[in-house]
Amino acid sequence: MAEMANAGFSKELDAFIDEWKNKPGNLIMILHKVQEEQGYISKEAACEVAKRTNSHLARVYGVMSFYHFFKTQRPGKNTISVCLGTACYLKGGQDIIDEAKSILGLGDDKISTDDGLFSVEPVRCIGCCGLAPVMSVNGDVYGKLTKNQIAGIIDKYRDA
Numbered sequence: 694m695a696e697m698a699n700a701g702f703s704k705e706l707d708a709f710i711d712e713w714k715n716k717p718g719n720l721i722m723i724l725h726k727v728q729e730e731q732g733y734i735s736k737e738a739a740c741e742v743a744k745r746t747n748s749h750l751a752r753v754y755g756v757m758s759f760y761h762f763f764k765t766q767r768p769g770k771n772t773i774s775v776c777l778g779t780a781c782y783l784k785g786g787q788d789i790i791d792e793a794k795s796i797l798g799l800g801d802d803k804i805s806t807d808d809g810l811f812s813v814e815p816v817r818c819i820g821c822c823g824l825a826p827v828m829s830v831n832g833d834v835y836g837k838l839t840k841n842q843i844a845g846i847i848d849k850y851r852d853a
């Protein structure tokens with residue numbers, strides 16, 4: 694197993710931070726790398742990045758909230774991505790996301806189930822607008838969705 698630095702960073706991530714910590718755009722590059730390795734940016738990871746780049750923690754969180762692709766919660770084993778691009782939005786993408794969250798018991802601010810099995814996230818256009826509204830689960834794309842199909846689709850991944 695790779696030797697771990699603080700916040701569970703691998704040696705590779707550690708070296709990446711050393712390389713980038715004083716360059717312009719360092720926070721975005723480093724946060725991307727953290728999310729790539731850990732799947733999200735934990736509080737510990739954000740603190741470690743702030744420390745290593747000599748930045749205020751508020752600045753790190755500022756960057757994370759400005760760029761919506763940074764996740765602050767650990768994603769579930771199965772990632773449900775619901776497209777909220779224009780075509781999907783107009784065809785009821787928000788209803789699809791609401792239905793998925795309601796089936797999984799997720800409130801407004803919660804993206805992952807307590808058992809870690811599922812997470813639900815809105816995404817931008819995934820390029821299948823003709824099939825709107827669209828969602829994908831672990832990369833499997835489902836199109837022309839209606840609300841009553843969502844429970845069945847989620848069930849397929851429960852025991853997978």
Ligand code: FES
Pocket residue numbers: 776777778779780781782817818819820821822823825827
């Ligand atoms: S807008 Fe949803 S796939 Fe393009």
